[in-house]
Amino acid sequence: MYNINIANTRNRRLVSQKGNISIFEYNREVVSDLDKAESIYYASQTETRKRQASFGVDQYNSVIGRAGALQWSAGQIQIASNYSEISDYAKQMLGDADAARSAAKHLYQGNGLIMFDATYNNLIIEDVGMWNGMVINDKNFYACNATVGVSTIARKGADSRVMEGVFDTCLVGSGLVVIQSQYPREELIEVMLNNDELKVDGDYVVARSQSLSYTVERATNAPEDAERFVNVYRGVGKVLLAPL
Numbered sequence: 001m002y003n004i005n006i007a008n009t010r011n012r013r014l015v016s017q018k019g020n021i022s023i024f025e026y027n028r029e030v031v032s033d034l035d036k037a038e039s040i041y042y043a044s045q046t047e048t049r050k051r052q053a054s055f056g057v058d059q060y061n062s063v064i065g066r067a068g069a070l071q072w073s074a075g076q077i078q079i080a081s082n083y084s085e086i087s088d089y090a091k092q093m094l095g096d097a098d099a100a101r102s103a104a105k106h107l108y109q110g111n112g113l114i115m116f117d118a119t120y121n122n123l124i125i126e127d128v129g130m131w132n133g134m135v136i137n138d139k140n141f142y143a144c145n146a147t148v149g150v151s152t153i154a155r156k157g158a159d160s161r162v163m164e165g166v167f168d169t170c171l172v173g174s175g176l177v178v179i180q181s182q183y184p185r186e187e188l189i190e191v192m193l194n195n196d197e198l199k200v201d202g203d204y205v206v207a208r209s210q211s212l213s214y215t216v217e218r219a220t221n222a223p224e225d226a227e228r229f230v231n232v233y234r235g236v237g238k239v240l241l242a243p244l
Contacts, residue, residue, distance in 0.1 A: 013027065019125075150170075
């Protein structure tokens with residue numbers, strides 16, 4: 001049996017909790033490394049703070065996390081590396097070809113608690129079941145419940161050509177996911193589409209419904225803008241946009 005003190009302290013506070021997930025934020029970093037002192041000081045002055053998430057694991061709650069992102073675990077936790085299993089529902093939603101390209105993730109099972117690495121990004125808890133499938137940039141995936149089907153798909157640019165080295169993570173089914181964002185959830189702009197379209201000039205999309213069609217199109221028909229493109233989302237679903 002273990003006993004862990006990760007409740008609120010002078011420098012750490014619980015800022016969000018849902019299901020088996022807790023998000024902590026550090027008011028400041030307390031270190032004795034003089035080489036880091038200056039950067040830590042300026043980070044504190046701009047309210048740039050580290051955050052990290054813990055997940056409770058039991059017979060009902062297994063967790064999928066990015067490989068190498070675990071900081072520590074307590075209890076009887078088994079780790080399966082190179083996890084690539086995906087649910088039948090996910091295969092139905094994505095198709096066998098996309099489902100086969102599952103990213104290297106780790107599966108955590110057993111009974112205990114796991115804490116993932118801290119990040120300066122905001123950590124947002126989202127219910128995948130409310131999205132009709134969720135698509136995020138692969139680098140923004142943090143961890144999720146194992147009831148969620150996880151697949152990595154190559155992003156396509158203009159003329160449906162695959163963008164080399166750019167991948168998205170597609171999440172389907174039911175369960176909670178933690179995603180990383182430069183902005184807190186309350187600052188993000190949520191756009192609901194009902195058989196309509198959204199055009200975004202730039203990489204502002206934090207998350208989108210998998211039910212939306214996604215294409216990259218020329219911004220105008222004018223010759224001088226022939227090489228200017230926008231991201232276009234059509235159909236029924238929602239999009240989270242960064243404000244800046």
